[in-house]
Amino acid sequence: MHSNTLALRLVIQLLIVGIVPMAVTSLACHRWNIPRREVHRDRDAFNPRAFVQELRRDKPEWVLVGNSMLGSRVMDEEKLEEAVGVRTKVIAKGGSQSAVWFLIFKQIIVESEAKPKWVTFFFRHTDLTWADFRIAGVQTDGITQMDGTAQPEWREVLGNGGRSAWVSVMESGLKELFPSSFLNFEMRRSMQTWSFDLTRLGANLGPNKRREELNERFRLAHLRHDLGGDTALAQDASGAVHDDDDEASYVLGPRVFDPSPRASFLPHFVALAAENGIRLHFHRVKRRPRDSSPTSDWLVRYMSDLEQWLEDNGCVFTDETGDPALPLDVYADGDHLSGDPAVQARYRELLVARVRHFIGTGAPSAASTDP
Amino acid sequence: MVFQSIEYLIFLVCVLAVYFWLPRRGQNALLVAASYVFYCWVHHWYLILIGVTTLFDWFCARGIEDSQTARGRKAYFITSISVNFAILGVFKYFGFFTENLTGALASMGVMESPVFIHIALPAGISFFTFQSVSYAVDVYRGQTKACRSLLDYAAFVSFFPQLVAGPIERAHHMLPQYARPRALRLEGVRTGLVLLLWGLFQKVVIADSAALLADKVFSLGDASFPMLWGGVIAFGVQIYADFSGYTDMARGSARLLGIELCKNFDHPYLAQSPGEFWRRWHISLSTWFRDYVYIPLGGSRAGKWMMARNLIITFFLSGLWHGAAWNYVVWGVYHGLLVAMWPVLAARVPLLGDKGGVGGVILRAALTFVLMHIGWLMFREHSLTMLAHDLTLNPLAADAAEWRIGAAIGIEALLYGLPLFVILPVLQRLGALMEVDDNRLLEWRWTLLQTGAATACLIGITTLRCNVGNDFIYFQF
Numbered sequence: 001m002h003s004n005t006l007a008l009r010l011v012i013q014l015l016i017v018g019i020v021p022m023a024v025t026s027l028a029c030h031r032w033n034i035p036r037r038e039v040h041r042d043r044d045a046f047n048p049r050a051f052v053q054e055l056r057r058d059k060p061e062w063v064l065v066g067n068s069m070l071g072s073r074v075m076d077e078e079k080l081e082e083a084v085g086v087r088t089k090v091i092a093k094g095g096s097q098s099a100v101w102f103l104i105f106k107q108i109i110v111e112s113e114a115k116p117k118w119v120t121f122f123f124r125h126t127d128l129t130w131a132d133f134r135i136a137g138v139q140t141d142g143i144t145q146m147d148g149t150a151q152p153e154w155r156e157v158l159g160n161g162g163r164s165a166w167v168s169v170m171e172s173g174l175k176e177l178f179p180s181s182f183l184n185f186e187m188r189r190s191m192q193t194w195s196f197d198l199t200r201l202g203a204n205l206g207p208n209k210r211r212e213e214l215n216e217r218f219r220l221a222h223l224r225h226d227l228g229g230d231t232a233l234a235q236d237a238s239g240a241v242h243d244d245d246d247e248a249s250y251v252l253g254p255r256v257f258d259p260s261p262r263a264s265f266l267p268h269f270v271a272l273a274a275e276n277g278i279r280l281h282f283h284r285v286k287r288r289p290r291d292s293s294p295t296s297d298w299l300v301r302y303m304s305d306l307e308q309w310l311e312d313n314g315c316v317f318t319d320e321t322g323d324p325a326l327p328l329d330v331y332a333d334g335d336h337l338s339g340d341p342a343v344q345a346r347y348r349e350l351l352v353a354r355v356r357h358f359i360g361t362g363a364p365s366a367a368s369t370d371p
Numbered sequence: 372m373v374f375q376s377i378e379y380l381i382f383l384v385c386v387l388a389v390y391f392w393l394p395r396r397g398q399n400a401l402l403v404a405a406s407y408v409f410y411c412w413v414h415h416w417y418l419i420l421i422g423v424t425t426l427f428d429w430f431c432a433r434g435i436e437d438s439q440t441a442r443g444r445k446a447y448f449i450t451s452i453s454v455n456f457a458i459l460g461v462f463k464y465f466g467f468f469t470e471n472l473t474g475a476l477a478s479m480g481v482m483e484s485p486v487f488i489h490i491a492l493p494a495g496i497s498f499f500t501f502q503s504v505s506y507a508v509d510v511y512r513g514q515t516k517a518c519r520s521l522l523d524y525a526a527f528v529s530f531f532p533q534l535v536a537g538p539i540e541r542a543h544h545m546l547p548q549y550a551r552p553r554a555l556r557l558e559g560v561r562t563g564l565v566l567l568l569w570g571l572f573q574k575v576v577i578a579d580s581a582a583l584l585a586d587k588v589f590s591l592g593d594a595s596f597p598m599l600w601g602g603v604i605a606f607g608v609q610i611y612a613d614f615s616g617y618t619d620m621a622r623g624s625a626r627l628l629g630i631e632l633c634k635n636f637d638h639p640y641l642a643q644s645p646g647e648f649w650r651r652w653h654i655s656l657s658t659w660f661r662d663y664v665y666i667p668l669g670g671s672r673a674g675k676w677m678m679a680r681n682l683i684i685t686f687f688l689s690g691l692w693h694g695a696a697w698n699y700v701v702w703g704v705y706h707g708l709l710v711a712m713w714p715v716l717a718a719r720v721p722l723l724g725d726k727g728g729v730g731g732v733i734l735r736a737a738l739t740f741v742l743m744h745i746g747w748l749m750f751r752e753h754s755l756t757m758l759a760h761d762l763t764l765n766p767l768a769a770d771a772a773e774w775r776i777g778a779a780i781g782i783e784a785l786l787y788g789l790p791l792f793v794i795l796p797v798l799q800r801l802g803a804l805m806e807v808d809d810n811r812l813l814e815w816r817w818t819l820l821q822t823g824a825a826t827a828c829l830i831g832i833t834t835l836r837c838n839v840g841n842d843f844i845y846f847q848f
Contacts, residue, residue, distance in 0.1 A: 021829040178833045187834045195783035
């Protein structure tokens with residue numbers, strides 16, 4: 001057979017392979033009345049553009065950035081503003097880590113030209129120098145919205161492995177060709193339902209009851225004690241919860257403080273802040289009190305090196321980890337603080353006491369641990 | 372760069388667009404350049420690592436072959452091996468060794484506290500180091516001629532489809548392929564695409580879905596017996612689909628480029644003994660350890676006890692190859708014991724040998740499946756304390772709800788793994804769909820079957836893919 005005929009046959013095959021799945025997904029969506037396209041929903045209501053506009057409008061003097069460690073500790077922005085006496089803005093993005101915080105700092109705070117006097121980052125454990133922690137999964141949208149992978153600092157720290165704009169465009173194109181997110185959801189749910197049907201074991205529970213049972217079994221109280229409070233987010237983001245018998249969810253993170261600009265975003269925070277006349281404050285939160293086992297030696301050394309480096313670079317470091325005023329009963333789940341108004345008010349007092357001597361005074365000291 | 376990304380798709384298309392227009396040397400130069408781009412996509416310093424080791428091993432192999440004296444040959448050989456293992460040792464084992472040594476000294480009061488050293492592990496270092504070592508050994512043994520062309524050798528070491536997670540290729544299989552020009556073969560393109568799509572299906576549908584289930588279970592602090600083993604089954608599905616998927620995508624990509632890589636899996640969960648499992652699982656690594664560790668140690672030549680010793684040493688090293696952690700060592704020794712003890716038990720229990728007809732086959736396969744999954748628990752559970760706890764869980768202590776949930780987790784993982792475990796082995800011919808046979812090029816039946824298989828994979832990927840992606844497990848080794 002002529003090679004052109006064979007090539008033609010190959011092209012036809014490729015077309016079939018490409019077209020049939022499109023047709024099948026469309027037919028399946030039609031058959032089961034499933035929407036073909038998902039209307040974009042921002043699940044955690046994170047909208048960088050809106051934040052930029054708010055910052056431009058409100059011109060806060062103090063901006064706090066973090067994940068649910070911040071979100072669960074400062075639930076009422078206005079009350080904090082009243083307590084501290086300066087215009088305050090809280091930007092808490094659930095599950096975010098240092099890479100996303102850097103983007104928030106650069107693409108929202110600096111971009112807004114609001115020029116707050118102070119920006120505070122709430123962090124836990126070795127978050128500040130674990131550059132590639134939680135940059136996938138549910139964080140991808142936020143990173144794309146803030147044009148993360150195009151930033152030179154991103155490339156310096158994380159290399160070219162991030163997604164560039166043109167890749168996102170191609171990905172969107174493919175999603176347009178194979179519009180099946182709802183179908184995908186339904187099919188995967190069916191797989192779970194089949195597994196429920198095959199494992200009734202005498203009980204007559206419907207799929208919804210089984211899902212409730214499953215969710216109940218995997219709620220935070222059942223997770224390994226040493227997993228982070230927002231483990232569920234970590235799992236969504238990376239698909240993997242890393243565990244060990246010591247400082248579990250951080251087992252893959254850094255154990256030595258490395259201040260080089262290729263190792264983490266921390267030096268880039270400092271450089272960008274200096275360029276824009278913004279002072280930085282890093283606040284280490286207290287994790288849920290556990291047994292009496294001592295803090296690992298490496299972590300003590302890491303924190304000491306971090307504090308020294310921040311001090312040398314004109315930042316303020318505060319640390320609530322040894323605070324006896326934060327006992328176990330102020331925690332909700334994991335490392336999250338309770339939303340109880342009394343707990344929130346108490347935490348607010350403690351936070352304001354920690355920052356009062358530099359926030360709003362205009363004469364901050366170079367570095368400070370607890371007052 | 373990972374296979375299951377748009378970046379890789381674009382990268383591969385770009386390489387293919389130029390590749391077949393080039394003469395042989397140009398093709399190899401393009402492969403080396405593309406491989407270095409692929410490997411250094413995230414960390415540019417990897418270029419120094421792979422460049423230096425390639426140059427060094429190429430030079431040493433020539434030295435081995437050109438030396439006039441046995442002493443000279445040996446000196447080049449030992450230098451090559453030492454440098455390769457030293458690099459691997461520093462990047463992969465130095466932190467582990469230091470932590471354990473200083474931990475022991477601290478517990479004896481010699482040191483104040485253990486020292487933790489964190490060294491970033493370059494992706495694929497275990498794979499290309501083993502490939503380079505096998506080349507040096509083969510040249511030293513006279514089984515392979517030293518490659519005179521640095522370009523060809525660099526292509527052999529760095530070939531991007533198999534650079535990061537294998538298969539660990541041998542010089543005698545790969546170098547002749549680089550020594551001749553590659554022409555576009557339609558059958559290669561067709562079967563290569565089927566392999567690529569099938570590999571992608573295994574990764575994004577089966578492995579990632581099973582990973583979600585396994586990770587949930589292994590995040591529990593109070594997993595009961597049925598929950599734990601449901602999670603272990605999910606992990607068994609995950610690791611097989613993950614690694615097999617990677618290998619198939621590697622083989623598919625290579626085939627599109629006119630290079631044939633070796634098979635790395637042969638339905639391992641159908642094995643009827645631990646030994647057979649290792650002849651079907653990660654075949655390129657198993658044969659590496661067989662040829663370069665087990666046989667040089669004496670193999671089975673010096674009696675049963677020596678054979679058992681050699682097996683345990685080989686599997687201990689294999690465990691350590693997988694990761695610098697005690698759970699991998701335990702896992703390796705466990706497999707060594709299984710492989711060593713099985714023939715002894717089979718001599719006493721005929722059903723473990725080859726008796727019992729179909730019933731015997733099912734029994735042996737089921738027993739092997741269970742034993743392998745006990746191994747996977749050791750592999751997945753990084754904490755030895757938790758491992759000890761897991762292995763002593765009492766099945767009778769779990770209530771009905773625990774059994775329901777545990778069974779649902781295991782069954783859901785197996786449902787995702789159905790194409791891998793049942794459909795593929797039953798339709799053995801589908802396996803043949805992925806092998807090159809130019810004689811079938813003109814047959815409509817094969818054309819339709821291949822088109823059907825590729826279409827089914829793409830429909831599966833579109834409708835069942837897991838939206839939470841993971842890196843390939845074997846990238847960390």
